[in-house]
Amino acid sequence: DAKTTQPNSMESNEEEPVHLPCNHSTISGTDYIHWYRQLPSQGPEYVIHGLTSNVNNRMASLAIAEDRKSSTLILHRATLRDAAVYYCILRPYNAGNMLTFGGGTRLMVKP
Amino acid sequence: KAGVTQTPRYLIKTRGQQVTLSCSPISGHRSVSWYQQTPGQGLQFLFEYFSETQRNKGNFPGRFSGRQFSNSRSEMNVSTLELGDSALYLCASTPGQGNAGANVLTFGAGSRLTVL
Numbered sequence: 001d002a003k004t005t006q007p008n009s010m011e012s013n014e015e016e017p018v019h020l021p022c023n024h025s026t027i028s029g030t031d032y033i034h035w036y037r038q039l040p041s042q043g044p045e046y047v048i049h050g051l052t053s054n055v056n057n058r059m060a061s062l063a064i065a066e067d068r069k070s071s072t073l074i075l076h077r078a079t080l081r082d083a084a085v086y087y088c089i090l091r092p093y094n095a096g097n098m099l100t101f102g103g104g105t106r107l108m109v110k111p
Numbered sequence: 112k113a114g115v116t117q118t119p120r121y122l123i124k125t126r127g128q129q130v131t132l133s134c135s136p137i138s139g140h141r142s143v144s145w146y147q148q149t150p151g152q153g154l155q156f157l158f159e160y161f162s163e164t165q166r167n168k169g170n171f172p173g174r175f176s177g178r179q180f181s182n183s184r185s186e187m188n189v190s191t192l193e194l195g196d197s198a199l200y201l202c203a204s205t206p207g208q209g210n211a212g213a214n215v216l217t218f219g220a221g222s223r224l225t226v227l
Contacts, residue, residue, distance in 0.1 A: 032212035043115075043201050043218030044154070051212070087154075093212035097144040097205055098167040101154035 004088045009106040012078045020073040020105050022088030027068050032091040035062065035073045037084040038104070044087065047073065083109045113138065115219035117202050123225045129190040132222045134202030136183050142166070142207025143185040144216070145177060148199040157200075160185055161207045189224075197226045 005023040012018040024033065032051050036044040048055055048062045050071075055062040061074040075082055087104040116135040124130050136143050144159035144167075156169040160179035177187040183204075189196055200223075203216040 030212065034215075036216075043203075043221050044216075045218065046215045049213070049215065091212045091214075096161070096167045096207075096211055097142055097159045097203065097214070097216060098156050098169065099144075099146075099216070100156070101146075103153055 003100070004090060004102050006086070006088055006102060006105045008103060009108065011108045011110065012075075014080060014109055014111050015077050018075040018078045018082070018107065018109075020075075020086050020088075020107065021070065022072070023070045024088070024090055025069045027090055028092070030093045032093070033062065033064060033068075033071050034089045034091050034099075035060070036087045036089065037082075038087070039081075039084045047086070049091070078107075078109045080109050080111060083107055115202055115204050115217050117200075117219035117222050119222060120220065121223050121225075123227060124192050125227050126192055126194060128192050129188060130192060130224060131186055131188045132200050132202075132224075134185045134187075134204075134219060136185070136202075136204030137217055140204035140206055140217075141183050142205045143179055143183065144203050144205075145185070145187050146201040146203065147171075148201060148221070149195075149197070154201070157187065192226045194226050197224060199223050 034049040035047040038044040050062045063072045085104040142161045145157040148154045159167040163179045179185045199221045201221045203218045205214040
């Protein structure tokens with residue numbers, strides 16, 4: 001399985017942008033890049049996903065490197081409710097829902 | 112629309128007992144997958160069911176089993192419980208068809224199992 005590498009933790013100030021990096025140097029051409037986050041005492045929730053182009057939605061933006069070996073999740077204005085563990089996951093087109101979660105990045109937001 | 116519903120939310124069992132956890136997926140979703148989350152191992156894939164058939168299986172012993180019903184609801188069972196089975200068990204659903212890479216998983220809140 002292609003693997004992802006993320007920093008264990010990051011800290012941000014409230015209302016400032018946050019850039020969460022993810023390295024996936026062994027990504028294959030058909031792997032989608034997904035981001036999920038897990039708030040305390042909850043199941044993971046979907047944030048955003050992309051294949052090659054940068055993506056925006058109401059929660060965040062996803063910037064994908066041209067060689068697709070890394071990506072960055074961008075939270076434009078962090079709030080206290082964004083404090084969570086963020087997981088970067090590669091989803092092959094043909095592997096069903098057998099996902100491999102790494103350790104994720106624990107984001108702490110300071111008021 | 113209603114999300115993924117898992118029951119029970121919390122339960123306590125003793126070693127050697129068995130447990131059954133239930134998951135109701137989002138209406139119309141035909142794929143249900145199960146994950147185990149522990150502080151030491153993180154989130155690990157258990158198995159996936161699609162249209163009542165197991166489609167993928169993770170690296171867990173045979174004590175862990177599951178099934179899916181015709182209405183897409185799924186159950187997982189753990190027999191002969193061990194202390195190490197204490198974990199948060201998460202269920203997720205997707206439509207299950209088409210390009211899996213683009214499908215988004217919707218997770219339930221999980222069932223927290225404590226084995227004493």
